[in-house]
Amino acid sequence: MSSETIAAVATAVAAGEGSVSIVRISGPEAEVIGQRLFEAPGKQVWDSHRVLYGHVRDPGSGERVDEALLLLMRAPRSFTRETVVELHCHGGLISVQRVLELVLAAGARRALPGEFSQRAFLNGRLDLTRAEAISELVTARSRRAAQLAMAGLDGGLERRISALRLRLLDQLAELEARVDFEDDLPPLDGQAVASELQAVRAELLELVADGERGQILREGLKVAIVGRPNVGKSSLLNLLSRCDRAIVTDLPGTTRDLVESELVLKGVPLTLLDTAGIRDTDDRVEQIGIERSRGAVQAADVVLLLFDLVQGWLAEDQALLDSLPPGIPHLVVANKADQPAAGPPADADVCISALTGAGHEALVDRLLQRCGHGGEQGLRVALNQRQLDLAVSAAASLQRTLEAGEQQLPWDFWTIDLRGAVRSLGEITGAEVTEAVLDRIFSRFCIGK
Ligand SMILES: Nc1nc2c(ncn2[C@@H]2O[C@H](COP(=O)(O)OP(=O)(O)OP(=O)(O)O)[C@@H](O)[C@H]2O)c(=O)[nH]1
Ligand SMILES: [Mg+2]
Structure with a gap:
């Protein structure tokens, strides 16, 4: 067991969010530090696995810093298998930071990212796959990803x-x-x-x-929407993300920069990228936007190539299709299906109307299929x-x-x-693993885990 006592804020750190913040202390000094800083009135019994009510007090000035609950978990009945003290404070950023500073001043050291989990692993509380599953549960971006992480945590x-x-x-x-x-x-x-x-x-x-x-499911898919100006790329982004994320006008060249939207479709997290319409232009700003569109295509997992049914499939659309990186999964999407089609019928994978939402379901299904994700139900x-x-x-x-x-x-x-x-x-599983590897793994966790 480690001789150092570590501490960190274990809950999400964001100003003005959340009503409770937890300072977690683990190690041989945890209980002593808790006793020094926490004042529990009345006849409350200081014992393992009990909750005490009271105040965190600055032992130097005697000032009350926060009203809090204290939870003591004596070794080995804790997450790290060391003695753990948790101070459940009010959620304000300032007061919880002050509580942490007092804990550090009382002899604890600031925990490194993932250090609590690393100790849990080193003390045999969990194997490596379960420890990693915890980190994945914390960062899961969809319900399905969280379920999978939970399955990992169950072993x-x-x-x-x-x-x-x-x-x-x-x-x-x-x-x-x-x-x-x-x-x-x-x-x-x-x-x-x-x-x-x-x-x-x-x-x-x-x-x-x-x-x-x-x-x-864990990392999400990067989906880039590309096409000529005015074909309805921004309208599609807004439709899929169910909000007016990007500016839509009838002027070609409206979108100048990449517009990103995070969403979850049928349990799969996506980062959707709306891009500047690609065309020859002398406008310097638009040119830079178009370079970014091409960059987005390079970085994407899937490309949605949008064209305008009213105008039909043009030579510029074909040129764009030909310019896609070889092997990248893509769908050719015909938009504005609510209008009479002017050009000859084109060879589209899906027909939609970003304006009315028609074809929306089919597009989502085809998109998930195209990235090998028709049904992730069987995944355990x-x-x-x-x-x-x-x-x-x-x-x-x-x-x-x-x-x-x-x-x-x-x-x-x-x-x-x-x-x-x-x-x-x-x-x-961690049955055979070197210390350097462990440090690398746990350093990717968040602080307080
Ligand atoms: N009738 C009809 N109009 C649409 C549809 N989708 C988009 N539009 C219209 O087409 C015009 C251009 O839409 P945008 O979404 O701004 O097109 P864009 O591809 O993002 O254009 P750029 O940003 O200039 O490249 C707007 O007037 C939209 O209202 C559709 O499905 N049907
Ligand atoms: Mg646009």
């Missing part, structure tokens, strides 16, 4: 990875025994080992596929990028092990990559 991912790792360890033990004591043991059936490794690899690949879909666990990289690397190691088998190489050649696969899976 869904840890159990699956640990089970696979154990199966590999069993095979590794058999192989290593043969390396050392081939003559004393019954012969090993290479075929049986290979098919077990194959089965584990198949399950890993399934997890990876799920993980990639979960990634979208989600891997983050770190876990995904390790799972992919474990699967690759297994593939190399299987190749050693096919080439009829001696057992010790099998063990090299198999050991690598076991290590990668151990890094996912």
Whole structure:
């Protein structure tokens, strides 16, 4: 256990928001610090897992800084498994910062991002996948992402990875025994080992596929709306985000800059980008806007290429379509379907009217389908990028092990990559992980977690 006592504001820090703020203290001095600063009137009993009512007082001046509740959780019955004291203060930024300063002056050190969770992990309270799930729950941008994070917190991912790792360890033990004591043991059936490794690899690949879909739920999709001026890009952004986010006029060249809108469609978080209409222009400001539109296309996960049905599919629309980065998922969207179409019927994926909202549902469905997200219902666990990289690397190691088998190489050649696969899976759960890796993981958490 760590000898240092740490403290931080554990609740969201924003001026004028929220009515309660929590200062969390963890470590051997937590209880002493709490006793020094907190004054509980009457006959309240100072005991573990009880709530005390009182005031936080500056021990120097005697001034009352805040009215608060104190919750003491003695080790090991706390999140960090150390003694934890929480001061539930009034939500004002100023007073909670003063309470934190008093706690620091009384001997605690400011906690680093994720340090409470890191201690919980180091003290065996949770494995790495559960710790990461907490961070994901905190930052979830949609209900579905929060559900997946909760599944991770319940240990869904840890159990699956640990089970696979154990199966590999069993095979590794058999192989290593043969390396050392081939003559004393019954012969090993290479075929049986290979098919077990194959089965584990198949399950890993399934997890990876799920993980990639979960990634979208966690991080959201970047969707750029592009097209010629005046085709209705800003109107579409406003329709999808259900507010007048962007300026709409009948003048071509209205939008000059990128306009961003965050929304959730069927549980999938999106960042929608409205862009300046693309055309040849001498206007310097518009030119810069158009450069930004092209940049937005480069950075997008999906592009909605909008055109105006009234004018039909023009050479400029085709040029824009041809200029999209190769391989980027895109949808060609015909807008202004409420008006009679003038040009010849174009080859559109969806027809909508950003004005009346017609075709809105179909557009959302096609959009989610296009990014491989038709139905994320079946998804039960989600891997983050770190876990995904390790799972992919474990699967690759297994593939190399299987190749050693096919080439009829001696057992010790099998063990090299198999050991690598076991290590990668151990890094996912934290069963095998270095301190440097841990620091990197937890530093991405928010302060107070
Ligand atoms: N009839 C009809 N008019 C529409 C529709 N969508 C947009 N408009 C009109 O088309 C004009 C241009 O709309 P915007 O949304 O500003 O177009 P834009 O593509 O953002 O234009 P720029 O910002 O100049 O590139 C406005 O007068 C809109 O009211 C539609 O579905 N039907
Ligand atoms: Mg616009």
